Amino acid sequence: MKRLIAKGLMFGNLVEVSSPALVERYRRAMKHLTGKDTQLSDFHIDISGYSPEIGDELGDDLYLNPNGCNRQFILLTTAQKTAPLLNIKFSTSRGILQQFIERNEAQLFALTARDAVAGELENTIYDAPTPAALFDIRRVTVRADTIGSHVRDAEKLAGLIDRFRREPDGWRDDLLIADMIELARKTGDVTRVPIALPAMSFEQPNFWTSHFGGIYIFRDVRFPGVVSALPKASLGSVPVAPVMDLTDRTAIADWLDRNGLIEPIVRARGADSAAILRQKMDFILVDAADALNLDLGQATRPDLRKIAHRIGAALPDEFKGLAAMLAWVEGAGDWPRLSADHPAFFYAFRAAPGKDRDLVNMLLAELAPLDVRQLYITHKELFYASYRRWSDRKRQYVADFLEREYLVDRQGARAALFGAEPGMDDAARPEMRDGPKPAPGLIRAVGPWGAVRR
Template sequence: MKRLLEAELIYGRLLEISEPHLVARYNKALAGFGLRPTALERFSIDMTGFSPEIAEEIGDRDYLDPNRVNRRFIILAPAQVELPVVHTSFSNTAQLMHEFFSANSRAINAVTIRDALYGEIEDSVSTVESIEDLLSINEVRFNVLSAEDMLGKAAELRALADRVMTVPSAWADDQLLNRMVELAKVTGDIRQNALVPDKLIFRHDAYWANHFGGVFVFVDARGTTVISDPKAPGFRRSRPWQVAYIGIDDHRRIFDFLASTGRLELPGAAWTEASGLLRHRAGMILAHLAMTADPDGAPRLSDPIWVQTWLHRNAALVARDGRYPLLQEAMRVLGATGSLKIEDVSPRERFLMVRAKPGHPDQWLTNRLIAALVPEDFVSRFIFDKQGFYDSYNHYGEIFRDYVVGLLQDAYLTDKAGYRRRLYGIKEEPDYA
């Protein structure tokens, strides 16, 4: 992973924590979780407070996600809202955290001046034993505590203030008044500073979970659709009322579901030519075939002479795989007629020629599913399915790893928003992307 770290393709854009008071607050939050304090004087955190350095120190990447459900969080600074989430079991963790930050910004800004917030994103289950456990989660609640008990002191001060306002004799209680002064020195004027988060409950709708090899859950007005490994516990081959189960290898049903629910943008010249997505996918397939033919070689896709020479020398391999010629023919037909009969393409290959419908609420999740079904497109997988990308990267040879890192640096990192907008039509970027 050294290349990825140096290129900031893993654990990039994190917030460095080195001020002693912030380290101390983080350690108090760890103690609140029953974890031993870190001995590190400097570490970095993501939006949830996860630190790769601390995970390495204690030998547990799931120290904030012990059962891969009811995710823990530590908030040291409001600036965490701008950070990515680099380790999670649910694809919507970042969205839920961002909603929590947005709905409670005043309280977070006020509390983190003197304290840290920590707690759990609680849902209806404590462990996930089957897909049914995942489906039972309809909403989550943020259970929030504070390292220095700022929230507890604010609640106590509010109760005492209410007593003074409602009980006439309370004004003569010197002990009560002195306690209020003590608390106010810590909390400030709670009439002006909103120290207690207002909104704690949020919806838990469409998402990907990394349980059982990966589970995609899509929610529509007519019901829920689950896409996963058919061997996953709780997967039902029948279709119970309001829940449909589709195997991750059933490309025809997956495609029909996504297309019929308006989640796919089918191939048309208007967007395919402008985006260059089919050219991109053809390049990804060619790079994959080149790696297959020569694991120690480095593709040079930007060199037309190299491409033509390689295609000539490996014509049998290219023809046997079939996807590169298929994409070339698709681009030719789209250029000549403006449309393509997707039903003439085999279900597995259809995903090479589509993208998630721009503007659809599930655009990111749908692109994640497409990336999982077209694993050769490592660029799309890095953008939408980072865990899948890292798993594939671990199986690449050294030379191909250099090629992958170089391409991601040159093609994607230089203008991430522009790249996503051009290739995938993503116009509205989440703040945490």
């Protein structure tokens, strides 16, 4: 993992905490939330205030996330809004924190100038003893205040001021005036500079959770469904059907198609499908060469082409399927028809535009895991777990590629691969919420990419 850290591919863009004042504020907030303390004089934090160095010091990566269900957070600066979220338990958590910071940025900027802001992403459950408990999560509410309770005191002061103005003899009430003066010493003049940090609630109908090996829950789609990384029988009884696992490839393909959640890369608007397919083929070839202990050379495309010739008939089916598709795209072959059970099938798709785009691309990364670029971008937890199992040769190739081809232009790479980012108001647009309405069985009837004509 040191290679990834050195290249900025792991723990990248974290916020450094090194000034004594900020360290002390963090320690106070940490004690307030968890009762624990740190002896470190400098460390780094993610968007939630979690520090990998402190997690290592305590031997507890969940010191801000008890039971993995209600993530607590510490804000020292609004600059945390661009930091990643580490040790993700729910796919929606980073987006919720980012929206909370952005929508309250002016207030948080003023509050963090004097104190740390601490809070919690409150789920409707406190732990998940069974998979069925996860389906009780419908909404996440963000509540926060400074350690010195500036927000609470400001609300109290505003109430006293209102009372002072309403009561005819308020100016004679010495106790009321004394309370107002005492609170104003902490909050300042709230009539001129109001302090407010109201609770914010976010609906959570569709999400991924790392609990129980990884589960994708889709409730706000035309045809709800659940996809489990572990065998579906391990989930027991859950209130949403159908329940599928990653081996149910045909069922997943049909379900994604009926919900309009995916689109073929060769039909995706603005996508350079030939370039995307070639790169996927390179990733697959590198994995095959690594498994055979073949020298990758400089891993340039000519080097990889030589390896492909050397492997010959033993080339993986994923590679052959994508090669057939590439031949059609370039006008050098017939239209390929691959069933959902074909190993290359899910490499041919990306998520359709909409509010669930990132979640669907995350699922596709699990179904097409040799595409290491998509795996890194959309499912970092699985990428890091996979990285630990790779040979040093493959680790070097992947790290060099991501540093060279992705880090230099993250937004451009994401746009080229997945299209424009979903808008903030997508959830409120019925056409985006419900998705297009394809005819049932489209994939089975005309093949994985529809009735395309050149």
